[in-house]
Amino acid sequence: MALTVKQGFEKLRQNLEITGLQEETVSTRQQNVREAVEKEMTVLDSFLTGSYRRSTMIAPLGESDIDIFVVLSANYYEQNGQGSLLAKVKQVLRKTYTKTPDISPNGQAVTITFTDFKVDVVPAFNRQGGGYLIPDSVGRRWIPTDPKKHVDLWSESNKVHNGNFVPLIKMIKGWNKKHSTLLRSFHLECLVRGILTNVTISDFPSGVRYVFEHGKSKINAAVYDPAGYGSDVGSYGTILSKFAAAGMLDAAYKLAYQAEQLDRGGQTQLAFQYWRKIFDDYFPAYG
Secondary structure, rough: OOOOOOHHHHHHHHHHOOHHHHHHHHHHHHHHHHHHHHHHHOEEEEEHHHHOOOOOOOHHHHHOEEHHHEEHHHHHHOOHHHHHHHHHHHHHHHHOOOOEEEEEEOOOEEEEOOOOOOOEEEEEOOOOOOOOOEEOOOOOOEEOOOOOHHHHHHHHHHHHOOOHHHHHHHHHHHHHHHOOOOOOHHHHHHHHHHHHHOOOOOOOHHHHHHHHHHHHHHOOOEEEOOOOOEOOOOOOHHHHHHHHHHHHHHHHHHHHHHHHOOOOOHHHHHOOOHHHHHHHOOOOOOO
């Protein structure tokens, strides 16, 4: 039962969580995928990464990707071999997953589409000076990054915000999922992290409203990889897509602002309707 906005946001928080049973399935599946690669290639290290590892993945699991980072021997590296590396990884995975209908390169990873969720296998190499290099077969380049550092940075931010940073990111990602998913997951997370730097999350309603308010003006600016490698994680966006995203953020801000005003005026039930326009069925109905 949710009769206050605070209770509504607590239910929203719960609705975005991956369940314990699903986590058990993920654990088993990712270990099997890592072993499949290790059987055929020289792997120096492998680990979970992406939103699952940063604790920012949202339900339902079936609409999300589990990212596995596989650090390979430098013997597989070629200056212009991004596409061939992904093809090699696909070939290796096909030997184990012979009946899986869809295993395909996807820009920077090889995606295995299982019946319940997808797994992205990201091949990488150790980078001189720190971090890793991952392939970009579309841009025909090697992208420097460090997902382990991302996990540490997200953990630090969560501590700074007294445990509210990760849940707030999930809420914003829930809005994004319900409104065309114009913004990619990691870009959106970095955008939110930048917006919340040097401020304190006092409560979730004002927190999400603040992110929408400032996001609409920051969406057109470069958002650099917080690991410190200089790449713009929002470079995939076109002028038109960023314009559309700014409009969506502005619309969400206006709804959130109105919802806060309604709740302050004692019209809590109507405020719920406005929050549901933002978060759809992630947010509970009043009562």
